[in-house]
């Protein structure tokens with residue numbers, strides 16, 4: 001792999017350890033240093049692909065403002081800084097309101113409302129998972145544009161037809177990503193779309209941690225961090 005790579009990096013579980021509550025993740029200084037190094041080495045062809053809102057990514061990675069496929073690509077900021085949105089917001093607002101009632105009833109459930117999706121986290125009390133799952137499916141009943149992603153201790157309602165794979169492809173059609181070899185790194189089921197897209201483009205896919213995957217390689221978070229740092233440093 002040479003300077004012609006483009007990096008696509010998931011946030012939670014990949015750049016930071018997963019925390020008991022999503023806002024509690026800690027971004028180590030070496031993560032910012034790594035992203036800075038990669039960005040310099042790859043002429044800006046480094047994008048974050050995450051389920052988090054764009055503003056949250058920016059907060060965590062401040063002072064960096066990177067290209068990002070936030071909300072699984074529904075809110076995508078290109079390398080020029082332009083933000084692209086491609087979804088209907090009304091249906092999602094209604095789902096959010098329905099699940100807010102449930103979250104208010106059960107303090108251990110945490111509802112994360114975004115522009116294009118709603119995530120119900122139950123890692124504080126895993127035994128609420130089945131009940132939460134039922135409620136989420138009830139909330140989207142009859143709406144064909146919405147679907148549920150069953151993640152690690154989280155149920156996420158998303159707009160059909162938006163995923164990290166499409167975000168990766170959109171970046172790959174633009175400068176400075178176009179013509180490079182995509183390298184996708186992630187840890188969760190939502191990253192599988194981007195692994196598939198990277199593989200299809202003749203790229204490299206790296207899964208962090210356990211679980212079935214389409215990725216060609218597997219490592220853990222420290223292993224990825226060390227490899228990526230060596231890659232970034234090799235260019236300086």
Ligand SMILES: [Mg+2]
Nearest residue numbers: 010012013188
């Ligand atoms: Mg992740």
